[in-house]
Amino acid sequence: xxxxxxxxxxxxxxxxxxxxxxxxxxxxxxxxxxxxxxxxxxxxxxxxxxxxxxxxxxxxxxxxxxxxxxxxxxxxxxxxxxxxxxxxxxxxxxxxxxxxxxxxxxxxxxxxxxxxxxxxxxxxxxxxxxxxxxxxxxxxxxxxxxxxxxxxxxxxxxxxxxxxxxxxxxxxxxxxxxxxxxxxx
Amino acid sequence: xxxxxxxxxxxxxxxxxxxxxxxxxxxxxxxxxxxxxxxxxxxxxxxxxxxxxxxxxxxxxxxxxxxxxxxxxxxxxxxxxxxxxxxxxxxxxxxxxxxxxxxxxxxxxxxxxxxxxxxxxxxxxxxxxxxxxxxxxxxxxxxxxxxxxxxxxxxxxxxxxxxxxxxxxxxxxxxxxxxxxxxxxxxxxxxxxxxxxxxxxxxxxxxxxxxxxxxxxxxxxxxxxxxxxxxxxxxxxxxxxxxxxxxxxxxxxxxxxxxxxxxxxxxxxxxxxxxxxxxxxxxxxxxxxxxxxxxxxxxxxxxxxxxxxxxxxxxxxxxxxxxxxxxxxxxxxxxxxxxxxxxxxxxxxxxxxxxxxxxxxxxxxxxxxxxxxxxxxxxxxxxxxxxxxxxxxxxxxxxxxxxxxxxxxx
Numbered sequence: 001x002x003x004x005x006x007x008x009x010x011x012x013x014x015x016x017x018x019x020x021x022x023x024x025x026x027x028x029x030x031x032x033x034x035x036x037x038x039x040x041x042x043x044x045x046x047x048x049x050x051x052x053x054x055x056x057x058x059x060x061x062x063x064x065x066x067x068x069x070x071x072x073x074x075x076x077x078x079x080x081x082x083x084x085x086x087x088x089x090x091x092x093x094x095x096x097x098x099x100x101x102x103x104x105x106x107x108x109x110x111x112x113x114x115x116x117x118x119x120x121x122x123x124x125x126x127x128x129x130x131x132x133x134x135x136x137x138x139x140x141x142x143x144x145x146x147x148x149x150x151x152x153x154x155x156x157x158x159x160x161x162x163x164x165x166x167x168x169x170x171x172x173x174x175x176x177x178x179x180x181x182x183x184x185x
Numbered sequence: 186x187x188x189x190x191x192x193x194x195x196x197x198x199x200x201x202x203x204x205x206x207x208x209x210x211x212x213x214x215x216x217x218x219x220x221x222x223x224x225x226x227x228x229x230x231x232x233x234x235x236x237x238x239x240x241x242x243x244x245x246x247x248x249x250x251x252x253x254x255x256x257x258x259x260x261x262x263x264x265x266x267x268x269x270x271x272x273x274x275x276x277x278x279x280x281x282x283x284x285x286x287x288x289x290x291x292x293x294x295x296x297x298x299x300x301x302x303x304x305x306x307x308x309x310x311x312x313x314x315x316x317x318x319x320x321x322x323x324x325x326x327x328x329x330x331x332x333x334x335x336x337x338x339x340x341x342x343x344x345x346x347x348x349x350x351x352x353x354x355x356x357x358x359x360x361x362x363x364x365x366x367x368x369x370x371x372x373x374x375x376x377x378x379x380x381x382x383x384x385x386x387x388x389x390x391x392x393x394x395x396x397x398x399x400x401x402x403x404x405x406x407x408x409x410x411x412x413x414x415x416x417x418x419x420x421x422x423x424x425x426x427x428x429x430x431x432x433x434x435x436x437x438x439x440x441x442x443x444x445x446x447x448x449x450x451x452x453x454x455x456x457x458x459x460x461x462x463x464x465x466x467x468x469x470x471x472x473x474x475x476x477x478x479x480x481x482x483x484x485x486x487x488x489x490x491x492x493x494x495x496x497x498x499x500x501x502x503x504x505x506x507x508x509x510x511x512x513x514x515x516x517x518x519x520x521x522x523x524x525x526x527x528x529x530x531x532x533x534x535x536x537x538x539x540x541x542x543x544x545x546x547x548x549x550x551x552x553x554x555x556x557x558x559x560x561x562x563x564x565x566x567x568x569x570x571x572x573x574x575x576x577x578x579x580x581x582x583x584x585x586x587x588x589x590x591x592x593x594x595x
Contacts, residue, residue: 010500016570027572035494035515035537038572054572056534058496058515062570099515 003093006063013062015069017052024120026112028105035061037105039069039113046135046149048072048080053109060099064106067092072110078134078151081114083107133162190506193552197484198341198369198543199510203435204394210438211396214431222428223419232430239437243401246393246440247367247386248377256402256420257433261368262292263413264387264402265335267424268364269296271410272385273305273333276362280330282306284361286318286337286347287528293335293366294524306330315477316345316529320355327359334363338370338386342512342525342541343476344485346374353382362408368392372443373451373482384408390432394546395439399432450546454484457544457553461486468561471577475529475539484544489526492574492583493567494537501563507556512539534573534584 002010022040029036035057042050051073055065067088072080085107089095121136132139132146132153139162145152146162153162159173169176194202214235220228222236240252249255258264273283285297287309301307308326312318318336327334334356339346349365356363362384370376372393378386385408389400404410409423416425443450466472471491490498495513502509510516512523514537526536544553568574573583 007500010497011504013570018575036534036572038575054570054575056492056537056571056573057494058513059500061494061515062497 001096002059002063003095005091005093006060006095009063009066009092010059013066015052015066015073016054018054019050019052022052022113024113024115024117026109026114026116028109028112030101030105035105037061037065037109039065039109041072041110041113041117043077043117043135046132046137046146047074047076048114049074051110057105058099060095061105063092064088064095065109068106068110076135076149076151077114077118078149081111081134083110130161190504192506192508193548193556194508195542195544195548195552195556196508196510197545198541200397201372201391201394201545202547203396204439204442206442207395207435207439211431211435214434218430222430223417232428235434235437236428236430239433239440242437242440242444244403246376246444247371247388247403248375248379249403251406254404254406256404256423257428257436258400258402258424259398259429261366261387261389261392261400262290264389264400265290265292265364265366266296267402267410267413268385268387268404269293269333269335270300271413271423272362272364272408273300274303274411275409276332277305280332282308282328282330282332284308284310284323284326284331284334286310286323286335287312288316288318288340288342288345288525289335289337290341290366290368293337293364297335310334310336312528314529315480316340316343316475316525317477317480318347318352320348320351323352324355324359327361331359331361334361335366336363337366337368338376338381339367339374339482340476340525341369341543342523343487343529344369344481345477346370346480346482348480349381349383353384356384357382369482369485372447373454373484375447375451378403378405385410390436390439393439393443395436396432398429399436401436446546451483453546454544454548457548457550458484458486458542460550460553461542461544461557464557465560468557469564473531473535475526475531484548486540486542486544488540489531489535489538490540490564491535491538492571492577493564495539497567498538498540498560498563501567502559505555505559505563507559510541510543512541513537532584 019040019042023043024041027038037055040052041048051069053065053069055062071083085104088106130139134151135149137148139146218231220232222233240255244252244255297307310322310326336347336352338349353363364385365383367386367388371388384405386403390396412423414425419425473489475487495511496515499511512526514522522533522536576583
């Protein structure tokens with residue numbers, strides 16, 4: 001039923017457990033089948049220095065969690081956010097069609113943990129300070145990309161704060177993204 | 186792995202090995218006696234004789250002396266379809282309401298849904314936490330238009346044996362016919378359809394180590410389902426198509442052996458099943474035994490191992506040589522949690538953690554003991570990576586539903 005790679009990750013899952021003092025926690029569950037996954041991350045210098053997971057689910061769900069953790073470890077925040085469910089399934093040498101939904105939980109749980117980290121960072125920083133939306137390191141409003149993580153930083157036209165790449169509106173002031181405004185015009 | 190552990194087969198509800206005697210009995214009907222039992226010439230004689238001999242043996246296994254009431258089909262699924270759809274349709278002029286228990290197999294549930302689309306009214310009767318259908322509940326669902334009820338004899342999933350005689354008596358009081366799916370019961374407990382008082386009864390050869398491809402539907406005298414397969418006059422027109430003579434002969438021989446050995450098989454399975462039911466909660470914490478504690482099939486062990494998903498247990502158990510089943514959504518091709526486990530009131534996460542062990546006549550004590558030894562470390566390992574168990578240990582509610590992530594996936 002499962003590929004050798006899936007079974008190998010299932011039998012020897014990487015990065016199982018919890019981080020004592022995590023920077024971000026993501027928990028997702030599938031209310032239909034009852035599966036659940038939690039990811040915890042530790043961030044150092046804009047990179048995922050530690051990733052741990054716990055999973056209640058089938059063989060595919062456990063293998064997916066293990067693979068996601070392995071793929072994310074050491075990556076920058078932006079790189080980790082770009083990991084898709086399809087990438088995970090591909091790395092595992094494919095999943096049975098009826099198990100693809102299990103892989104959806106994996107990347108989602110990781111992304112939720114990173115979003116949790118970013119939200120915590122936003123709360124920590126003093127009002128008015130500019131920080132990269134991906135690694136949360138300080139960015140000068142005039143800079144076009146973040147020095148620590150290298151991501152291109154777009155600035156909100158209204159308040160001048162950096163915008164996450166896929167944000168439709170500014171997380172700081174709520175203004176619609178520039179392109180969106182242009183489209184409406 | 187250097188050496189594969191020996192296989193231990195605890196999944197007799199899924200399939201059972203064929204009795205060697207049944208295989209021997211079948212052989213000539215693939216070769217010398219290949220003829221059609223309906224033929225007048227010499228090639229039809231032995232198949233026709235063997236077919237009727239098998240019918241008598243199969244009837245006898247369920248306490249029936251007349252061969253006129255057994256219809257051979259290809260599977261218990263077909264028998265259930267013929268009974269539910271065939272009987273309801275034959276009584277449509279009398280009434281259009283049928284009643285099914287909430288724990289029926291899909292081969293009863295799906296035909297009921299088909300009847301609903303044809304204009305029948307269908308009521309699902311709820312069960313208690315053990316999966317038992319109460320005669321009072323059944324009666325409450327009846328109204329003057331009720332023509333048929335379907336309640337299984339026993340549950341393949343949770344092992345509960347229904348109070349079938351009482352349910353049949355309740356049906357009789359209201360002039361409602363009762364069909365019963367005997368798939369899980371036949372070959373495990375003695376069955377006497379006359380004493381039970383049911384009106385039709387379905388069971389496959391696989392329930393008593395007969396071949397796949399042969400099953401029967403017993404019909405009380407006067408019960409005449411509309412045929413689902415039309416054509417020739419085989420099975421008195423109730424099921425057209427050339428009979429699967431080798432499989433039916435195998436079913437007959439298996440029925441003959443089962444009738445002789447049932448008491449010994451039952452006692453053996455009850456002893457080993459009882460050993461598991463007693464020891465498992467002692468070996469592993471947070472185990473919920475499902476089904477009725479007393480009124481259950483011998484050799485049937487069903488449980489939920491909290492905080493651990495079923496398929497992940499199945500995969501590790503398979504590595505240790507154990508063939509077991511689970512009602513977890515992840516193990517089903519439809520990715521739906523077992524309707525039976527939900528019907529007895531278990532939340533989805535607990536239903537996810539189900540294990541079903543169906544022992545057989547050849548299961549050994551050594552296999553059972555090895556299972557008791559191998560399961561705890563597997564559970565421990567999976568719990569160590571379970572967020573539900575972590576929550577439980579922190580004193581949080583492990584079954585509070587987190588924000589959904591993949592609604593789109595379903």
